[in-house]
Amino acid sequence: MKKDRVAQFRKKLEEKHRELVEEVGKNVLYGKGPDDDSTKDLGDQAATSYNREFLFELGNGTQRLLKEVVSALQKLDEGSYGDCERCGEAIADKRLEALPFARYCIDCQRAVEEEERTAAG
Ligand SMILES: [Zn+2]
Structure with missing residues (x-):
């Protein structure tokens, strides 16, 4: 993928990330006292270091x-980035634009969903 494309997607993803961290932070805050500073730290932690444990x-x-x-x-x-996690092929640009965090190409997405349905059903 070209560098300028990568930069575009990174910007999109970082914006989305900020949005979601804020939303998750609100959820965490909900049910806790307004004076509890530790909840703020959770949001910061997620925002700065993509913390897997968190x-x-x-x-x-x-x-x-x-x-x-x-x-x-x-x-x-x-x-x-941009490679399907299942088959390793490049995910279509159009798909990434609509869904910048897509993990699979459209074919694999369908297959994965089908597998999940089968496993659940
Ligand atoms: Zn694929």
Whole structure:
């Protein structure tokens, strides 16, 4: 992938990451006292160091999405961004534009969803 494309996706992902961290932070705050500073640190921690242990604790939709975004950012750092995790082929640009944190190409996404359905059903 070209460097300017990579930079574009990184920007998108970082924006999304910020958004999600904020949202997760609010969820964490909810149910805790407003004076509890430790919850703020959680958000900072997630924002600065893509902390896997912190994210491992997360479970709901937003948090799961945040995990995907973090994983995409890590792949950007590693230089493997844009490659399907299943078949290794490049994910279509259009797909990445719509879903910058996509892990699979469209064919594999369908296959994975099918497998999940089968496993669940
Ligand atoms: Zn694939």
